[in-house]
Amino acid sequence: MDLFWESVISLIVGYGSICLLLWSLFHFESIGDFTKWLLIDFTGLSYIYGKFWPKSINQNNPPPTFFLWILGIYVALYGLASQRHENKVDIIEARVNYIYNQFNSNEYKVALSNIPIIQNMKAPYKPELFKPISIFKSLSSKEYLHNDTIKQLKQFIIDRKDKLNNVDLSYVKLDKL
Secondary structure, three states, X not given: OOHHHHHHHHHHHHHHHHHHHHXXXXXXXXXXXXXXXXXXXXXXXXXXXXXXXXXXXXXXXXXXXXXXXXXHHHHHHHHHHHHHHHHHHHHHHHHHHHHHHHHOOOOHHHHHOOHHHHHOOEEEOOOEOOEHHHHHHHHOOOEEEOHHHXXXXXXXXXXXXXXXXXXXXXXXXXXXX
């Protein structure tokens, strides 16, 4: 059995043990009551529900904060999508910088052979704060070719074409985007 499945099994056993312990400590009448308590009360969902729809609005009970919760969740999703995009783009840019540095050494032919690999690297869609669809597009599993890198490497090769004699560039994307 590999490490992943061993971890999954240990998590299930641990979670089951904790559930049995909690059930025996709080003396629930049925598994349904315990499940309701575990999923709603223990996780804090009942508190959040009370914040969205308070029982009554008076001096002791503040007004609902539903809009603030939605706004907070939206901004958090944007932050997550933006960080995911930036991490992948940073990896691609680091590899491009490696090619730039290697080009000035004697091993420039080896570095240039990595250009097609870098041009085919994909990154998540770039999210924009005021375009909600871009955030969900970025968080989806589909990734896209990073066109800025393709253009940058294309321009790099064009600028240094006089030094590229006897270099195989057959797999490099030099066509228009």
